Amino acid sequence: MTAPGMHPPSVPARAAKGLVLFVCCAVVIVPFITVVSTSLATREQVTRSGGMVFLPDEVSFAAYQAILSGGVVTRATMVSLFVTITGTALSLAATTLLAYGLSRRGSFAAKPFLMIVLFALLFTPGIIPAYLMVKSLGLIDTYWSLILPVMINAFNVIILRAFFMDLPEEVIDSARIDGAGDLAILWRIVLPLSKGVLAVVALFYAVSYWNAFFAALLYLNDISMWPLQLVLRTYVVNQTQVGVDQLGVAGADLPPQEAVQMAILVLSIIPILVVYPFVQRHFTKGVLIGAVKG
Template sequence: MEKPRALTQVAKAVALGISVLLVVIPFWSVIATSLADQQTINDSGGGMVMWPRGVSLAAYETVLSGGVVTRAVLISVGVTVVGTLLSLAATAGLAYWLSRPGALAAKPMLMLVLGAVLFSPGLIPSYLVVKEFHLLDSLWSLILPVLVNAFNVIVMRAFFQELPKELFESAAIDGVGAATTLFRIVLPLSKAVLAVIGLFYAVAYWNAFFNALLYIQSSEKWPMALVLRTYVVNQTTIGGDQGATEALPPQLPLQMAILVIAIVPILLVYPFLQRHFAKGVMIGAVKG
C-alpha cells in the first residue's frame, strides 16, 4: 500500500480531532457544571458552564450523603455485577452447546435463538410472565427477563466455532467431558469474546431503567438509571415508600453530579477491557 499523502493525513487528523471534541466538550461541560457554585450558575443565566470560577463539591456531598442516590448506586452495582456474571455463564453455556456438531436438539434451539433476534416479546406478555413468577418489586425482575441476549449468543457461538477442531479432538481422545472442555480449554481461549459480551451486558444492566419503571414499585429498590431519570428529566426527588415524588426547584449542579456518577463507573471499567475489546469486535470479520 502506498503511503497516504500529507493532505490526506492532515484531513484525517482534523476529522479525528473534531470527533474527539464533539465527545469531550459536552462531557467536560457536565463535569464543570457539577462542580460550579451557585454564583457561577447565576452568572451563566442558569445554564451549563464550561469553566467554573468557584469550585464547589456541595452537589456531590448531597448525592453521596447516604441517601437515595447512594442506595441506588449500590443497587445498580449489585444488579450489574450479578446480572453480568449470570448472563455470561448462561450465554457461554448455550453458545457452546449450539456450536458443537451433533449436539442434542441444537438445530431446533438455534432456530429459536434466531427467532428471538427477529421477534421480541411484547410488553404485556413480558409483564404477565414476570408477574406469574412473582418477581414484581424484586431486583431479580431486572436480571432474569433479560438474562440471555440472542444476538450475543450468536456472536459467541461463531467464536467457539472458529476455535481449532484439533483441540476438541484431542480432548475427546483423552476422555475429557464437555463441561471440562468448556472450562479448561474453550473459556481460557475466549477472553476476547467474553470481555466484549461482558461489557455489552454490563452497560445494558447499568443503563436499564425501563424494566425498573415497569416492575419495581418501591422507590428504595430503584436502580441508578431510574433515579437519574427522576432527578434530571422530571426534576423531582424521591420520597415515600411507593415512589412518590415531590417537586424540586431546578438544581443544575445536583443533576449534573448525578449524571457524572451514572457515567463514570462504565468509563472506569472500559480501560481494563480495551485490550480484549479491540480484538473481540473483529470476531467473525476475518475467516481463515
C-alpha cells in the same frame, strides 16, 4: 513506501481529515467537560452562567458530598451495582453454556435451539406480553425482574458460538481422548482460550444492566428499589427537584439543583469509564468474530 497504485493524501486532504476529527472530538469532549464542571460549580457560578458552567472559577464538591451522604442516590447506586454484578455473572454463565452447546457437533436439538435464538434476535416481545409474563412469575417488585427477562442476549450467543466454532477441533478431540468430559473441556480448555471474547460479552452485559431503567420503571413500584439510572432520569429528564429528605442534608447546605443533577450523571458514567479501558483492546477481535473465514 506506499503500495503500487497508492499515493499519500495531499496536504489539504490531511488538513480536512484533521479538522473533521477535531470537530468530532469537540462534540464529545465539550459536553463532558461542561457536565463535570457544572457538578463542581458553586451556587454563585451556576446562577451567573444561567445553569451550565463550562470552566468553574472555584471548585466545590458540595454536590458530591450531598448525593453520597445518604438518601435515595446512595441506595440507588448500591442497587445498580448489585443488579449489574449479579446480572452480568449470571448472563455470562448462561450465554457461555448455551453458545458452547450450540457450537458442538452432535449436540441434542442444536439446530432447533439455534433457530429459536435467531428468532429471538429478529423478533422481540412487546411491553404488555413481557409485563404479563413477569407478573405471572411473581417477579413484580423484585430485583429478579431486572435480570431474568434479559439474562440471555441472542446477539451475544451468536458471537460466542462463532468463536467456539473457530477453536481448533484437534485440541478438543485430544482432551476428549484423554477422558475429559464436556464440562471439563469447557472449563479447562475453552474458557482459557476465550478470555478476550468473554471480556467483550461481559462488558456488553454490564453496560446493558448498568444503563437499563425502563424495566425498573415497569416492574418496580417501590421507589426505594429504583436503580441509579431511573433516579437519574427522574432528576434530570423529568426535572424533579431534589429535596432535603432525598439527599439527607440540611436545607441551607443544599447545593444548586443543576450541580446535583450533573453530579448524579457523572456518578452514573464513572463505572463504564473505569472498566472500558481494560477491555478496549478486545473489542476489535470481538466485533470481527465470524466475519472472516479461512
